[in-house]
Amino acid sequence: MQGTRTLALASLIASAPAFALEQGEHRFNGFGTAGLTYLGGEDAGRSYGINGQTTDSWRGDQLSKLGAQLQYGLSDTLGVTVQATAKPEQDTWKANLEWAYLSWAATDGLTLRAGRLRLPVYMYSETLDVGFTHPWVRLPDEVYSQVQLSNYEGGDILYTLPVSIGSLNVQVAGGQAVNRNIFALDDLYDIDYKKVFAANVSLETTDFGTVRVGYAEADIDADVTASVSVPGGVPASVGFKRLDQQKAKFTSIGYQYDDGTWISTNEWTSNNSEADQEGSIDAFYLMGGRRFGAVLLHLTYAQLDEDAGRQTSWTYGVNYNLAPTVVLKGEYKRVDTRDGYRGVFVENAQETFDHALFTASHGAAGVPARNYDGDILSVGIDFVF
DSSP states (O other): OHHHHHHHHHHHHTTOGGGOOOTTOEEEEEEEEEEEEEEESTTTTSOBSTTSOBOSSOBSTTTOEEEEEEEEESSSSEEEEEEEEEEEETTEEEEEEEEEEEEEEOSSSEEEEEEEEEOOOSTTGGGTTOGGGSSSSSOOHHHHTSOOOOEEEEEEEEEEEEETTEEEEEEEEEEEEEEEEEEETTEEEEEEEEEEEEEEEEEEESSSOEEEEEEEEEEEEEEEEEEEEETTTEEEEEEEEEEEEEEEEEEEEEEEEEOSSEEEEEEEEEEEETTOSSOOEEEEEEEEEEEETTEEEEEEEEEEEETTEEEEEEEEEEEEEEETTEEEEEEEEEEEEESSOOTTBOOOHHHHHHHHHHHHTTTSSSOOOOOOEEEEEEEEEEEEO
């Protein structure tokens, strides 16, 4: 079954404690995606996505990436893991050291890790770049565009407890991530995450799927300041958001099921910052699919809610297993926003300023906010080796 193969390979790449190596042993895995995506519809001239890489031209830098992971056993209980990727950030390809950590298997169920690790905020955080482990060619933007931080420097504790219906897994993590980039207003800005804390509990059952509950928080420093033209055409520097050790909190609940024929993946998140009075950002997706031999048909509804408005989308996808470790994927995604909300569509600093000015002046100046919609086509090949 494709689901069984996917879980096994995902476990290897995610470096689960159950796959600890003996002294002198090593394991090398590679993974990647070769994909193209295109934005059509009414707002085809606008960019979309976490780095604004989905446009009205067929582009590969939204989806494409290449990665490799090396594990080495320093002793029967101590090991080292390094994972590196090459993928675009905005319009530039970059090499990234995603993981570099030491792990110590203290007991059969307890593992301690220290170094650079994945930040466990999402259900797919451990395999965020391994598209082969996801049913989609692109993860649901409504949820996965919110936290742009993927790794941190620190440590975590992993504990697995066998239970009668499967296993209970607990993870507690802490550290920091400084000198990172965040994409906002169609540009990149510096951001620091300090006092990072994350914890999650998942129950993996033999017959009923997996339930996961997670929480993360961090103190954030950032200054999103950009140059705009104020009324009269005078240039000015405007601070859109300044964060000075402001605490941000992220909560998630997820559920996965895959019996080899039927598949379902669902996740709900709530993102809240103490730095503003805008309330929480809530998002979720509901996905269901069925396999017919080597073909998987799936449907996803996703929703993103802020005080400013709502984005919704429907994604229709079909996957075909070219080989046990290679899958061809195609998707059509229809995206709509309402209440003058940009959602995951990209607005630059001038547009954002003009919308705010219109509201503040009660329509006397600026430009009113508007709704966006689009049709996103994506096709790609995910592989592992």
